[in-house]
Amino acid sequence: KEHPDCDFTFLVGSDQVEQFHKWKEADALARLVKFAAVARDGRSPRTKYPIHYIHMDPVPVSSTEIRRGNRLNYVPQALLDYFYANRLYCKEFVQSRVPQHRYMHSLSVARLTEQFATAAGLDANQAWLTGLFHDVCKAMPADRMRPWLEAVCPQELTMHPAAWHSYVGAQVTDRVFGIHDPRISNAIFHHVKGTSDDPLAMCVFCADKLDPLRGYDSYDLIDLCCRDLKAGFEKCRETNREYVDSHRKDAVWTN
Numbered sequence: 001k002e003h004p005d006c007d008f009t010f011l012v013g014s015d016q017v018e019q020f021h022k023w024k025e026a027d028a029l030a031r032l033v034k035f036a037a038v039a040r041d042g043r044s045p046r047t048k049y050p051i052h053y054i055h056m057d058p059v060p061v062s063s064t065e066i067r068r069g070n071r072l073n074y075v076p077q078a079l080l081d082y083f084y085a086n087r088l089y090c091k092e093f094v095q096s097r098v099p100q101h102r103y104m105h106s107l108s109v110a111r112l113t114e115q116f117a118t119a120a121g122l123d124a125n126q127a128w129l130t131g132l133f134h135d136v137c138k139a140m141p142a143d144r145m146r147p148w149l150e151a152v153c154p155q156e157l158t159m160h161p162a163a164w165h166s167y168v169g170a171q172v173t174d175r176v177f178g179i180h181d182p183r184i185s186n187a188i189f190h191h192v193k194g195t196s197d198d199p200l201a202m203c204v205f206c207a208d209k210l211d212p213l214r215g216y217d218s219y220d221l222i223d224l225c226c227r228d229l230k231a232g233f234e235k236c237r238e239t240n241r242e243y244v245d246s247h248r249k250d251a252v253w254t255n
């Protein structure tokens, strides 16, 4: 009724063609609605209903794999953009790549990054994505990260391997997951050391350090970040510097 000029077709899988007669009031539906089915693997089951077949080249990837964030090169960019704008499957993409405790941390950082960004008048969804993906490469073995670093930022190879996941994560978020947002890449790149003063980068740096799941009382600093992001950022950097200095000489933030 809302779109009287549109000619709608209802798409179903070819498996549904075979059992279309089991649909509730199938005869009436077939009269009221135009149906079309995608023929899978060249199969187009016969039916008495007027279901039109759409033939397409087989795609060697399942929707389950796509939902886990694998082989996203088969997904058109416009669709990926839609996923990210609407937070569809994003959590699953991260969950499939990190252990459970890291996934819980990622969700928590996503929420806190969004909270800081909203308080600072920044884009909430951009912040949520940044927080969610900031540690997406945390569980990647060093020997798999090394080629990424060599190709993209060889100067960072001198850094402690515990910090590599930030540099590689920035690349993987862009190139593998198709989140083509230079501010998100920049924020992830700098999240370990807090070396960017872009407001989004400040948000995720602070959220990462102040994640309530870390188990210490970070309430005051969280409150400060909401009221004054820059002041909270400086305080977080200072606190971390003290922490690093009080530990091993070559210690780095590995969050």
Ligand SMILES: [Fe+2]
Pocket: 134, 135, 138, 165, 166, 191, 192, 254, 255
């Ligand atoms: Fe991290």
Ligand SMILES: [Fe+2]
Pocket: 105, 109, 134, 135, 208, 255
């Ligand atoms: Fe983290």
